[in-house]
Amino acid sequence: MTYRTISITNLNRLFEYIIESKDLFAPKEREDQPGFYRFDRILKPDEITLSYGTTTIPPKAFFFPPEETLFTFSLSDEGAKLNPELEEAPFVLAGVHPCDLAAIEALDLALGQPPADHRWLFNRRRAVIIGVDCTPDEYCFCGSVNTLNSRNPADLFLTPVSGGYLVEIPTARGLELLSSVETFEAGPEHLEEAETRRKEKTAQLTAAFNRTSADIAGVLESGGFGDIWKELASRCYSCGSCNLVCPTCFCFHTDDRFELNLTSGHRFRSWDSCQFLEFALVTGGHNFRGLRRNRVRHRWRCKFLHLYKEFGRVFCTGCGRCSRACTADINMADVINRLVHESENHSETRPGKEG
Amino acid sequence: MNKQIQESDFPNPEGHWELYWLPHQAMVRRTRRLASRIKLLKLEMSTKAAFSYFPGQFIQLSVFGYGEAPISICSSPENSNVFELCIRDAGNLTHAAHDLEPGDRAGVRGPFGHGFPMNQLKGKNILVIAGGIGIAPLRSLIQTTMANPGDYGGISVFYGAKKPADLLFIDELENLNAEDRLNLSTIVDEPDRQWPGRTGVVTDPLHEFKIGDPENTAAVIAGPPVMYRFVLMKLLEKEIPEDQIYFTLERRFECGMGKCGHCRLDDVYVCRDGPVFSYSDLRDRREFNEIKQDED
Ligand SMILES: Cc1cc2nc3c(=O)[nH]c(=O)nc-3n(C[C@H](O)[C@H](O)[C@H](O)COP(=O)(O)OP(=O)(O)OC[C@H]3O[C@@H](n4cnc5c(N)ncnc54)[C@H](O)[C@@H]3O)c2cc1C
């Protein structure tokens, strides 16, 4: 890995250079909610805020939008003509935090697994990603899920140091992009400053799991958490916000929509939530996850057990979005710690494998 | 510190994604009403590419503008570019599919999923247990065994439905029964005056059935979720080995290929890893053991 440094002025030049030929998306303060940020299309570099708090909508939206057309169709006597409408234009996504980089990496596994989700892959291939180091808040627990210093799949990664940023250059695409502006070789003092910053960041984390993320799978597998799921279900509204803001959730719903002429239309997919009552409902009225406590349980088992077994990593990056979004104050790290506590302290009295 | 991600780490997005993600055209060749809300559709793929499938696999059927739904292929794979679907009008897509006429076109993705383990069934006596429209995937299996009679032992079909009129494909099943090519037991819940047969549930004839050699017997089951538990208890009572009892499971499917998450049963995707599973595969999976109807 090569390290360079870049001044604020040159970084802004880099952004200007990008804007000249491509779409640039980066964190921008929300006009409707000052103090909150979202990834948005950037027209001028000064619209960007690189020291921002976690966005509500995760950056996965640029590769897997909240709603997208899978194909358009037009009907005639010869049948249907389908057009998959794939975007080709390259873009740059800047200002992605380590946890959100880890989420994109996780989705590369889940969606890239054959038969690959070509829309995800096409979109991933057209993007250059610039990461940036963050400042955690009281909801973040990246220290517990190995994402504190994630870099993949960033092409460039920025850490604030005096006079500008330290730039890590993990990929050839990153190097190529960076070569358009002036940068300097990083000295040991810059690397040290960045290291100190990372230590401070780690010290700032307040939320944490009481066990390693790998242990959580075993905890969930052992079961016997009926009372915890029941208690959470008594508070949960099944609103689905926790899934909809999650950077690693990838469940979707598909349906068709006609244009008014009834001879053309499109099939779309949109983000879905396993917490919705209808998620596992089938014709005839049978609902395979009709009990709210089973839906709640599924969220934890899916992320920390099933997907862990399948891909060797938990599908939670510690971003804290679900905890921030939950109107019932259901907190991801707290729930994990309750499960751990329950499994350590009540193993004899717990009822079999249920729950 | 970090592995560098390379372009070559990506599966090739230009690969054969259309095969999975875009419906292919199929022409409706024939339609036939089988029961008040059930129709049989014969489709022919318009694409040149070979379309081959195994009994127990399903396709994702599209009627553009009305969506998509998983439907089992109910015909024998012997002539695979032409195949049959047995569809119950149960909602948007299935209702639109009932309006299709010969000459109309529909969209087909697939075939998807793992069907019945025809190789493991070879040489075995097979108990085919169907409830209602569950006969659809099993008809494909029955036809396959009929076309290759030397490969399998005796075939016994236990078929239960709500009303006599809901027993599908009854003529062909009775013909095969009359020719002694299989052994058919039918039973209905709500008989009418003309019904000459038995009244009750599908486990009744199964209970009476004498199984000489359970080790050499396999059971395949398709029907409504509530039927599974009772049938399973009966089969275990009769000492059929757990890994020779096969279910085809229903779940909500949207993508049919392990992506959308709707069909998850613990750590498996029913669409991708099933829909046919052996009981030994399902036994320890929590979400299989808790088939409950309540909502809250
Ligand atoms: C592997 C497999 C094989 C199958 N094989 C066959 C077959 O061979 N033949 C056959 O007829 N069927 C088969 N089915 C069942 C078939 O897929 C369903 O009947 C079909 O998906 C219904 O789709 P639809 O668009 O017609 O109904 P929809 O309009 O989607 O809904 C029908 C019913 O589902 C419920 N529902 C659906 N979506 C919602 C929602 N968002 N909110 C609330 N309620 C909702 C409602 O109860 C509604 O009445 C199979 C299913 C599977 C999984």
Ligand code: SF4
């Ligand atoms: S955000 Fe909270 S209330 Fe809403 S579904 Fe998730 S856990 Fe339940």
Ligand code: SF4
């Ligand atoms: S589960 Fe919650 S904390 Fe974990 S990645 Fe998803 S939104 Fe972030």
Ligand code: FES
């Ligand atoms: S139907 Fe989409 S994952 Fe199984």
